[in-house]
Amino acid sequence: MPVNYVLQRLLYMVVTLLLLSAAVFAIIQLPEGDYADYVVNSLRTASPNMAFSEEQEALIRARYGLDRPLIVQYFSWLGNVLKGDFGVSFFWQQPVSELIGERIALTATISFITIILVYAIAIPIGIYSATHQYSVGDYAFTTLGFVGLATPNFLLALIFMWLAFRYLGWNITGLFSTRFSDAPWSFAKVIDMLKHLPAPVLILATAGTASVIRVFRGSLLDELRKQYVITARAKGAPERSLLFKYPVRVALNPIVASLGGLLPFLLSGSALTSIVLALPTTGPMLLNALLRQDMLLAAGFLLMLGALGIIGVFISDLLLVAIDPRIRFEKKAAG
């Protein structure tokens, strides 16, 4: 792999990450008022008779460091983030890194399993559809794909929820049984989680599969029409090895290229599904943090989700170069 290319992509990634941090910081400044206002308001509602002076408000503001100029706040926040300190969630009174850590880990686990499932379902279907173009099966899968693309994830989750309740009497919400939800991690808890995992993973995968089938079917069809396939067939190459030796491998390229896009898609797509299915992943907590103006917590989530997406793009760029000699040599020739 050309070193220059890797370095260039790496530098680009770092710059993008810095931009992301600035954008995130700007976004969390947008809401009217800050956390100090929230505290004062909730204290007022708690004890309506108590009067709050300007100085007391200022004291609360100073306590959270919200009285400093924005640019100072940004750089002190960024400096801490680089050290792994995301600050303290105002609402939870816990370090943000702790709150985020577990949830990002769960989100990443679910997303990872989902991606594998998406490919495991989509690639065989894509191969079938492309090799049996305009057959009944192809039409069926294409139609399903159309509907799948048109259905928002959360609606799919709601429909699955209703179907599971109506016909099986199951409640598929939540990732843990009640007795495990606040319990520390143990073997039993993992087992409990594995039992609850299939439903959300299946729902997320269904949504991702549609687009992958579409892209893969299209690129494989393009590939199958090419000269070398016809030549190989004319020379009597067996159909199966003919298919898997080159066209399938080449057609996988756009899929790998979209891997970088699939990761943020799953991370953000899972946000809404998680809210519906009450999963303890990033989505619900981010939403609450945003609604409560728990700035640092929201910032931590946005930063981590954005960073995962950007790193995903970086990895898929490198993967593309690694699996496709044409891109590799082109870059070499150019650089």
Next chain:
Amino acid sequence: MNKPDQIITAGRKETAEQEKLYAASSWTLMRRKFFKHKLALVGLTGLAVLYLVAAFAGFFSVWGTFQRSSDHVFAPPTRVRIFHDGRLVRPFVYGLVPGRDPETLRKLFEIDESQVYPIRLFVRGEEEYKLLGLFPARTRLFGVDEPGKLYLFGADHLGRDVYSRILTGARVSLSVGLVGVALSFVIGAILGGISGFFGGTVDLLIQRLIEFLQSLPQIPLWMALAAAVPPRFPPVRLYFLVTVILSIVSWTELARVVRSKIIQLREEDYVVAARIAAANERRIITRHLLPGFMSYLIVSLTLAVPSMILGETALSFIGVGLKPPVVSWGVLLNQAQNFRTVALQPWLLIPGLFVVATVLLFNFMGDGLRDAADPYH
């Protein structure tokens, strides 16, 4: 056997037909190709019906959008029947008697088969509405006589008619896509155009900006921006802000299409010829470049509408987009957020089916347009 002169006329007819085809403008060819695409026609017709119904929502509704009935909280969809006493009659509904389960005290609705309310056309509604938002009117397309109740898609937690609310919500949900796309189109065409036409550093900067925006996780970004909108914002400004938020990411795709097409067309012989003939920049852009990629732009625009509609639905669904009293499909779905509601009142999910149908129709039409955009292919 054909007589020789018959063969000759047949041949002539064919050439005439072919000549017409060769002489046809690209727009004629596009129209022809589009109308051959069956799915695209389904999409076009379906959307036309949806937008028409949305425009005359009051007329097609059964109830007023905010009309409540405390006796009919969570009434399930009323079944429209055509058999009474074993005889085929005009469509009617039975009376609905609210009651309670004697043991669980849960609300129940019993059907009283002694009360028959035929569905009548052009009935006088209880509540006045504004036709097209302008003319006060009372006539509704269909309904039943009081005290009969017709809840085609059931009732919500205040006893409001879900069907009528879906029609009202269609106005917002269907227009958000168009307004948002119009906005993205302006930003995308200008920035993409600058990027492609001038190239160089400007191009580089705009391209990096686009890549950056596209690498952001879309839904969390939307959530964060929408949550920043003050909660007690007037509906019209809220609506506008939500469309602006939805456009923040979607203009990037349009800008890319415009840029790549301009770069491709800039080198075409006819553009070079125009330049040599001393046509100014403005003339080259409006006369030679724009018609060249207009069709591709229309395709991208059509395909961008569904993602806007889905975005609005998602944001309103989690409660950070549009909020009551604004009625949109997402706002309606917001009621069906928890497990209890979905299990007990599944009809509150029906607005979601309208979202899916609309997005499907747009995709069908977009597919047809994509095929038609390149009629010489």
